[in-house]
Amino acid sequence: MSAINQSGWRPEMGSAQSEKPQTFTGNRALMLEEALIFEIGSSDTCGVDFTTAHPELDEGQGFNKLSLSGGKLSGLERRRPIGLPGLSEPETVRHYTRLSRQNYAIDLGFFPLGSCTMKHNPRLNEKVARMAGFGDVHPLQPVETVQGALSVINELAWWLITLTGMHGVAMTPKAGAHGELCGVLAIKAALEARGEKRTVFLVPESAHGTNPATAAFAGFSVENIPATPEGRVDLTALKARLGPDVAGVMITNPNTCGLFESEMTAISDAVHAAGGYVYCDGANFNAIVGKVRPGDLGVDAMHINVHKTFSTPHGGGGPGAGPVVLSEALSPYGPIPYVARMADGSMKLVEEAEAVTDHPENFGRMVAFHGQMGMFTRALAYIMSHGADGLKQVSEDAVLNANYLLRSLEDVLDAPFAGSGPCMHEALFSDDGMAEGFSTLDIAKGLIDEGYHPMTVYFPLVVHGAMLVEPTETESKAALDQFIGAFRSVAERAKAGDPSLKSAPHHAPRRRLDETLAARKPVLVWKEPDLAVAAE
Amino acid sequence: MRYLPLTQPDRQAMLGVIGANTIDDLFVDVPEEARLNGPIKGLPMHASEMAVERHFSNLARKNMAASHHPFFLGAGAYKHHVPASVDHLIQRGEFLTAYTPYQPEIAQGTLQMLFEFQTQVARLYGCDVANASMYDGSTACWEAISMAGRVTKRSKAILSSGLHPHYVSVAKTMAKYTGDTLDTALPDLGGSDTARLLAAIDRDTSAVVVQYPDILGRIEDLSAIAAKAHEHGALLVAVVTEPVALGAIKSPGEMGADIVVGEGQALGVGLQFGGPYVGLFACKEKFVRQMPGRLCGETVDVEGKRGFVLTLSTREQHIRREKATSNICTNSGLCALAFSIHMTLLGEKGLRQLAAINHANAVDAAERLSRIPGVSLVNETFFNEFTLTLPKEARPVVRALAEK
Ligand SMILES: Cc1ncc(COP(=O)(O)O)c(C=O)c1O
Numbered sequence: 001m002s003a004i005n006q007s008g009w010r011p012e013m014g015s016a017q018s019e020k021p022q023t024f025t026g027n028r029a030l031m032l033e034e035a036l037i038f039e040i041g042s043s044d045t046c047g048v049d050f051t052t053a054h055p056e057l058d059e060g061q062g063f064n065k066l067s068l069s070g071g072k073l074s075g076l077e078r079r080r081p082i083g084l085p086g087l088s089e090p091e092t093v094r095h096y097t098r099l100s101r102q103n104y105a106i107d108l109g110f111f112p113l114g115s116c117t118m119k120h121n122p123r124l125n126e127k128v129a130r131m132a133g134f135g136d137v138h139p140l141q142p143v144e145t146v147q148g149a150l151s152v153i154n155e156l157a158w159w160l161i162t163l164t165g166m167h168g169v170a171m172t173p174k175a176g177a178h179g180e181l182c183g184v185l186a187i188k189a190a191l192e193a194r195g196e197k198r199t200v201f202l203v204p205e206s207a208h209g210t211n212p213a214t215a216a217f218a219g220f221s222v223e224n225i226p227a228t229p230e231g232r233v234d235l236t237a238l239k240a241r242l243g244p245d246v247a248g249v250m251i252t253n254p255n256t257c258g259l260f261e262s263e264m265t266a267i268s269d270a271v272h273a274a275g276g277y278v279y280c281d282g283a284n285f286n287a288i289v290g291k292v293r294p295g296d297l298g299v300d301a302m303h304i305n306v307h308k309t310f311s312t313p314h315g316g317g318g319p320g321a322g323p324v325v326l327s328e329a330l331s332p333y334g335p336i337p338y339v340a341r342m343a344d345g346s347m348k349l350v351e352e353a354e355a356v357t358d359h360p361e362n363f364g365r366m367v368a369f370h371g372q373m374g375m376f377t378r379a380l381a382y383i384m385s386h387g388a389d390g391l392k393q394v395s396e397d398a399v400l401n402a403n404y405l406l407r408s409l410e411d412v413l414d415a416p417f418a419g420s421g422p423c424m425h426e427a428l429f430s431d432d433g434m435a436e437g438f439s440t441l442d443i444a445k446g447l448i449d450e451g452y453h454p455m456t457v458y459f460p461l462v463v464h465g466a467m468l469v470e471p472t473e474t475e476s477k478a479a480l481d482q483f484i485g486a487f488r489s490v491a492e493r494a495k496a497g498d499p500s501l502k503s504a505p506h507h508a509p510r511r512r513l514d515e516t517l518a519a520r521k522p523v524l525v526w527k528e529p530d531l532a533v534a535a536e
Numbered sequence: 537m538r539y540l541p542l543t544q545p546d547r548q549a550m551l552g553v554i555g556a557n558t559i560d561d562l563f564v565d566v567p568e569e570a571r572l573n574g575p576i577k578g579l580p581m582h583a584s585e586m587a588v589e590r591h592f593s594n595l596a597r598k599n600m601a602a603s604h605h606p607f608f609l610g611a612g613a614y615k616h617h618v619p620a621s622v623d624h625l626i627q628r629g630e631f632l633t634a635y636t637p638y639q640p641e642i643a644q645g646t647l648q649m650l651f652e653f654q655t656q657v658a659r660l661y662g663c664d665v666a667n668a669s670m671y672d673g674s675t676a677c678w679e680a681i682s683m684a685g686r687v688t689k690r691s692k693a694i695l696s697s698g699l700h701p702h703y704v705s706v707a708k709t710m711a712k713y714t715g716d717t718l719d720t721a722l723p724d725l726g727g728s729d730t731a732r733l734l735a736a737i738d739r740d741t742s743a744v745v746v747q748y749p750d751i752l753g754r755i756e757d758l759s760a761i762a763a764k765a766h767e768h769g770a771l772l773v774a775v776v777t778e779p780v781a782l783g784a785i786k787s788p789g790e791m792g793a794d795i796v797v798g799e800g801q802a803l804g805v806g807l808q809f810g811g812p813y814v815g816l817f818a819c820k821e822k823f824v825r826q827m828p829g830r831l832c833g834e835t836v837d838v839e840g841k842r843g844f845v846l847t848l849s850t851r852e853q854h855i856r857r858e859k860a861t862s863n864i865c866t867n868s869g870l871c872a873l874a875f876s877i878h879m880t881l882l883g884e885k886g887l888r889q890l891a892a893i894n895h896a897n898a899v900d901a902a903e904r905l906s907r908i909p910g911v912s913l914v915n916e917t918f919f920n921e922f923t924l925t926l927p928k929e930a931r932p933v934v935r936a937l938a939e940k
Contacts, residue, residue, distance in 0.1 A: 037652050037880050046886035048619055052893045072899060074755045074917045076785045078888075083659040086883015093621055096649070096877060100630035103645035107629030113638075120539055121633050124585050130623070133596025138609040139810030141600060142935050148598030149809045162579055174671035174811065175866040177853070188713055213853035213863035217682075219714045222858040260565035291563060296570040307866065311539075315626075315870025316646035317636040317668065317830065319812030335709070352705070364709030368612055368674035368702040368799075369810025381592065387582035388575035390537045396559045397542050403562055404550045422554075422562040448642055453635075459854070476541035477550060503838070508641040511837040515640075518835035518847040522824065524665045525655040 031509060034098040038526045041085025047092050102509040103316070104453045110475060110483050112405075114426045114456035114468025115208065115256060117286050117308035122385065125311065125378035134377050139369035143349050149373060150347035153339045156380045160304060160323055163391070164285075165295025168331035170324045171338060172371035176283055179303025179322025180214040180250070182335060182366060186301055186326060187248050187277045188218060189333035189363040198247035198276070204233050206257055206460040211250045211281060220247060227462050231257040231417040231428075235266060242274035252281035253297070254288065254424035256460040257417055258402065258468070268298025277301070277330065285309045286472075287399055287425035290392035300327040306372075310379035321372035321379070332361045337370060397473035398425040401480060405469055408484045412491045416463055425472070431465025435497030440465035445504040445512065446490035452483060537582055600938065602807055610921040611751065612673065612700050612777045613810065614802040616890070622804050622877045626870055636830070636869070640845045641837075646869065647844035650832035653876040660782050660879075661774075661796040662789020663818035668830040668846075669872040670815025670864065673799030674706040677745070677775050679817065679828045679862055680795045681707055684743035684771040685716060686826045686861065693743045693773075694736045697721040697729045698750025700777060707745075716742075725914050725925065728756050734764050741770040743795075748774050748788055749781055752914060753921035762792025771795060778802055779816070781919040783891030795819040804878030805871045814871035825851060828862030894920035 026033045052058055087095060104111070111118035129135060137149055157169045170186075173179040184201070191198055201215035204225045212222040223241065226234045233251060249271050253261045261267065268278045280294055280302035286309040288294075294302050306312050307320035314320070326334055336359060337351045350358050352365075386394060399422070406427035410418045414432035417423070431440045444454035444467075456468040471480060493501045505511065542550075547559070556562055563571060575581070583591075602615045609615070626632065630645060637643030637650075650668045657666035670676040681693045693711075695704055695718055704720055711718045719736055721729055733744055744765050749755045762772040774788030776798035788796045800814040801807075819827060825848065833847035853860040882890060898920040906913040910927030926933060 034648070036648065038655065041880065041883060043884035046883050046889070047621075047881035048886045048890075050889060050893055052896070054893065054896045057889065057892050057896055072755075072915075072917050073785055073895070073919065074757060076755060076757060078782065078784060078786050080790070082783075082787075082884050082887070084656060084879060084882070084884040084887060086886055087880050089619070089621055089881065092877065092881050093625065095880070096625040096631075096873075097628065099645040099648055100625075100628040101645065102643075102648070103630040103634045104639070104642040105630045106633040111635070113635055116635055118633075118635060122539060124588060126627065126632075128589065128592040128596075131592060131596040132601035132603060133599035134592075135806055135808055136601040136603050136615075137599050137809045138602055138607070138615065138807045139613055140609055140611055142938050144935070145600035145938050146809065148595035151595050151598070152592075159579070162576060174675065175864075177863045177865045178671060178675070181863065185709070185713060208865075209853035209855070209857050209860065210863050210865050212858035213856070213860040216858040216860075217714075217863045260563075262565040262567065265567055265570070288566070290576060291572055292566050292570050293572070293576075297567075305866075313632045313870070314635045314866075316631055316634040316643070316649075316873070317869030318866040319671070319814075319868045319871055320866040321812075364712065365702060365705040366675075366709060367706060367811070368672055368700065368813075372811040373809035374812050377592065381588050384580070384583050384588045384591065385539070385585070386537065388579035390540075390582040392572075392575050393537060393540060396562075397540055397547075399562050400542070400547060400550055400554075400559060403554045403556070407554045421565055422556070444639065445641070448639065453642065454639055456638075473540055473542070477546040479541075505641050509644050510641045510841060510843040511839050513640045513837045513843045513845050514835045515845050515847065518833040518845050519850075522831070522848060523834040524651075524824070524831055524847075525658045526651065 032098050032101065034095060036526055037085050037087060037095065041087045043081065043085060045086040045088055047087055047089040109451055110479055111453040112455045112469045112471050113453060114470040115283060115459065116456065117470060117472060118314070119311055119472040120474035121311055121313040122382060124385065125381045128381045129374050129377040134373060143347065147347055150339045150349065152376055152380055153370065154341050154347055156376050157339070159383050160325055163289055163293070164302065164325045165293030166325035167328040168326045168334055170326060170334040172335055172367050173303065173322040173324055174367060174372060175318060175320040176303050176305040176322045177210040177214060178366065179324045180210055180281065181218060182324045183279045183301030183303060184214055184218045184220070185363045186330045186333040187279065189361065190277065190330055191247055193361060198245055200246050202238065202241060202246060202249045204251065206255055206462045207250060207252055208256060208281060208283065215250065230420040231259050232261055232263070233267060235263050238267060239270050242270060242276065244275065246274060246276045248277035248279055250279045250281060252284060254284040257462070258423040258426040258428050259417060259420055260424055264297040272298065283308060284425060287395055289395050290388060291395050300330050301325070306375050306379040311382045312375045312378040319372060319375065321375035333363050335364060335366045336362045394473050401471040401473060401475055402427050404480060405471055405484065409487060412488050426468055426470035428463060429467040429469070430463045434494045438494045438497060438501070440467055442501050442504065443467065443490050443494050446493060446501045447486065448505040449507050450486040450490065452486060612702065612799060613807055614778055615807060616780065616802055618804055618806055618878060619881050621881065622874050625877055626874050631873055632870065637846060640843060644843060647832050649873055649876060651834065651844050653872045654832060656876055656879045657816050658818050660779060660787065661816070661818040662787025663796050664821035665824050666816065666818035667827055668832055669868040670817050670829055671868055672811065672813040672815045673775065673777055673797065674703045676797035676815030676817050677703045678707050678710050680773045680797045681743055681745060683795060683826050683828060683861065684773060687771060687823055688742045688769060690740055690742035691715065692717040692719065692740045693745055694719040694733055694741060696733060696746040696750065697723050698752065698754065699745055699747045699775060700751050703775065723751055728754055730756060730761060733761055737764050737768050737770060739768055741765070741768055743771045743773045745773045745775060748776055749778065749919050749921065752923040753918040754915050755785060755917040755919060758788055758791040758793060773797065778919065778921065780891050780894055783887035784895055784919060794823065800871065800875040804874035812868055812871050814868040814875055824848065826861060827851065829864050829867055898922060
C-alpha cells in the first residue's frame with residue numbers, strides 16, 4: 001500500500017483560528033486525534049500469530065506467493081492487492097481506545113435520548129453472554145449438545161409471554177423493525193388464511209419511521225391517522241377509515257409523545273370489529289412492564305426491543321433483538337424455527353421438517369438461524385435480576401423520573417401535551433418561544449457542551465422542533481437535578497438569542513459538521529490520496 | 537434493587553414536585569381494568585447477581601462449546617480463533633454503551649470506525665462502497681434482491697441452487713408477500729447450476745443470486761454469469777458466507793458482481809448460537825442511492841477539521857417513511873466493530889496467511905477423509921469447507937461423532 005504515510009501522521013489543523021494556542025499534533029492533552037487505519041497501518045504488518053502444521057505457511061514468504069496447495073481454487077487465486085492495512089496488537093489497542101474516547105456513552109453520563117431508552121447496561125449480562133456454553137456454540141449443532149442454550153431461549157420466551165399477557169412469541173427477529181416485519185407478515189398470513197386480501201395499514205402520524213417503512217416493505221400501502229390536540233390517536237378518524245380494505249393498525253403504546261393511549265381497548269375493539277388486526281409498536285414497553293399487559297388491551301402482535309426495555313447494550317447502533325409476542329389469533333402463523341419444550345423437560349427445535357406437523361401454518365423463516373442468542377442471555381439475566389417486583393419498580397421509576405423532568409422544565413420550555421395529564425417514560429417539548437433564528441438543534445448542541453448527550457430531536461414529527469427527553473429509571477435524583485439546571489440554562493440562552501449557542505458545541509472533539517457537503521459529494525470509503533486526486 | 541438509584545425519600549420528594557400523591561396517580565391514563573395491582577402473579581421475584589450467574593452457569597454447562605473440541609461445523613457460521621484484544625476493545629463502554637451516532641460531534645469514535653469498516657468491506661468484496669452493516673447474511677441477501685428490483689424496476693430473481701438453503705427460505709418468505717418471483721432449485725451434488733442460471737436470464741430478470749463459495753463449498757468463476765446478466769440489464773448479486781475465503785480467492789466484485797453481500801460472523805464476532813451476526817453489504821457506486829441501511833461519510837467541521845457523519849439518509853425510514861429503501865433502523869454496529877478490529881489485526885498479510893492455513897488444512901482433511909472406504913468427496917474445488925457423501929445416513933454419524 002504505497003500511499004501509507006510511514007513517517008507518522010499529522011492531522012489537519014483546520015483553517016479557522018481558535019482562541020486557544022494550537023499544538024503541533026492537533027492533540028489537546030487527553031483529547032487525542034486519531035488517524036485512519038489506512039493512514040497508519042501497512043499491508044505487511046500483522047497483529048496475529050498463527051499455529052499451523054504447515055511449515056511453509058508459518059511466518060515466512062510461502063503464503064504471500066499464494067502457494068495455495070492442490071489446485072482446488074478453480075484458478076481463482078486472489079493475486080491483486082486487497083488493500084487491507086494491518087496493525088500490531090499494541091497499535092490496534094491504542095487505535096480503538098483513542099477512537100472510543102471520542103464517543104459519548106451511557107457509561108459516561110446522562111443520555112436522555114427519547115424513544116431509544118438509554119438505560120444502564122449491567123455488566124453481569126456481558127459476563128453470562130460470554131460463557132463458552134452460549135458464546136461459543138454453533139447454530140447447527142445437534143440439539144442434544146445445545147439443551148442449555150435452547151433453555152435460555154425458552155425461559156426468556158416464557159417471561160415475555162407472561163409479562164405481556166399474550167399467547168405466543170416469535171423469538172427470531174433481529175431488532176425492532178424486524179419484529180414489526182414479523183408481526184405484519186403474521187397478519188398478512190392470517191388474512192390469507194381467511195381468504196381476504198386487505199391492502200392498507202393505518203399508521204398514526206406520530207409513529208416511528210420504521211412503522212410505515214415496514215408495512216410498505218411487506219407490500220402494504222400506508223395511510224396516516226391524525227392525532228388529537230391532546231397527542232393521542234384520533235379514535236373517531238380511525239373508526240371512519242376502517243373498512244374491508246384495512247388489514248390493521250400499527251399503534252405505539254405508550255406513544256411517541258410519551259402518552260398512554262387511554263382508548264387502546266376501544267381502538268382494538270373497533271379494529272377487530274372491522275376485521276383487522278392490531279399491531280402494537282412495543283418500543284416503549286419499558287414504561288409499563290410489570291404494570292400493564294398489552295394482551296389485556298386487545299393487541300394481536302407487539303415487538304419488544306430488548307435493547308431498550310431489557311437493557312442489552314446498543315453498541316453504537318446495534319445489535320438489538322426484537323421478539324414479537326402474538327395473540328391466539330396470530331400465533332399459528334408465527335415464523336420458524338422456534339424452541340419447544342417437551343413433556344420430559346427437554347428442548348426441541350422446530351425447523352422446516354418438524355413444522356409440517358407441529359406448526360403447519362407458519363409464514364416461513366425470517367433469518368438464517370435462531371435469532372439474537374447473545375441478546376437473549378443478556379435480557380434474561382436482566383429480567384431475572386429484577387424479578388416481577390423489580391420490573392414493576394423499573395417502570396414506576398422511569399415514569400416518575402420523566403414526570404419530574406416535565407414538571408421541572410415546563411415553565412421554561414413549551415410542553416405541548418403537558419395538559420394532557422401525566423406523561424409516561426418520556427417528556428416532550430417543542431421549540432416554541434425560542435429567539436428568532438434559534439431552534440431545537442441549537443439547544444441540542446448547547447447540551448453537548450454541558451456534558452450531556454442531547455435528547456431525541458425533531459421526532460415525533462407531530463410537534464414543531466420536538467425534543468423528546470427520556471431519563472430512564474437508572475438515573476438518580478441528583479443526576480436529574482443537575483440536568484434540569486443545565487437544560488434550563490441552555491433554554492434560557494436560546495430564548496435570549498445568545499450567539500455563542502448558535503456555534504455550539506465549542507468543547508466537543510468536533511464542531512458542527514457539514515452534513516450538506518457529506519451528502520452532496522459522498523465520500524463513503526477511504527481512497528489513497530493520489531487516487532482521490534486523480535478521480536476529481 | 538442494585539440497578540435503581542432512587543431512594544424512597546427521593547421518590548416521595550419527586551412526587552411532591554409533580555403534585556401527585558402516589559405513583560399510581562401517574563398511571564391514570566391506563567384503563568382501570570388493565571391496571572395490575574401488585575407484581576404479576578406466578579413470576580419469580582428479584583435475584584442477586586450470584587444467583588443469576590449460577591443459573592446461567594448451570595445452563596451453559598449443558599452445551600457443547602466449539603473450542604472445547606475439534607470442531608468441523610460450517611454452513612454459514614464458522615469457528616475461527618478471535619484474538620483477545622477484539623473482545624476487550626468492543627467492551628469499552630464508549631463503544632458498547634453508545635447509541636447510533638445521531639450527534640456526530642460526540643460520536644466520532646463510532647463514525648470513524650464505521651468509515652474504516654465500510655472501506656475494509658468494500659475492498660474485501662471488490663466493490664466501490666459498503667454500508668454500515670445489516671442484521672446478518674440472510675437478511676442482507678434479501679435486501680440485495682430487493683435493491684436489485686428497485687434498480688432494474690423488475691421483480692424476477694434467479695437464485696442459484698448453491699445458495700444457503702436458509703437464505704433461500706428467508707427470500708421466499710419475503711417474496712411471498714412482496715409479489716416478487718423467485719426462480720429456485722435444490723442443491724445438486726452433481727455440479728453447479730451455472731448452465732441453468734445462464735439459460736434462465738432474460739429481459740424480466742432483476743438479479744441472479746450466486747453464493748461464492750457455494751453452500752457445498754464449491755468455487756466457480758462468476759464472470760460468465762455477470763456478463764450474461766449485464767447483457768440483459770440484470771444485476772449479479774454475490775453472497776459470501778465465509779469472508780476468510782476472500783483472502784485466497786478473487787473477490788466477486790473483480791468478476792463483475794454488482795452487489796456483494798454476506799455474513800461477517802467468521803471474523804471477530806464468534807458463533808453465539810446464530811446471533812448476533814453482522815450482514816455485510818457492498819455495491820457499485822452508481823447504485824448507492826438505492827442501498828439499504830446506514831452509510832457513514834467523510835466531511836469537515838466548521839473549523840475545517842476532517843470528521844464523519846451519517847449521510848444520504850434521505851434513503852432511510854426516519855426521513856422517507858413508507859418510501860424508504862428498507863425498514864432497517866438498529867443494525868449490527870458492535871459486531872461490525874468486532875469484524876473491523878479483527879481485520880485490522882490481520883491486515884492484508886494476516887488475512888492471506890489465515891486463508892492459506894484454512895485451505896491447506898481443508899485439503900489435508902478432504903484427502904484423508906475421502907480415503908475412508910465408502911466416503912467420497914463431492915467437491916472438485918473448495919476453500920475451507922467441502923461436502924462428503926457417506927455410505928449411510930449422515931445425521932446419526934454426526935451425533936455419534938459429537939458423543940465422542
Ligand atoms: C418507537 C420506535 N419504534 C420502532 C423502533 C425501531 O426499532 P429498532 O431500531 O430496534 O429496529 C424504534 C427505535 O429505534 C422506536 O423508537
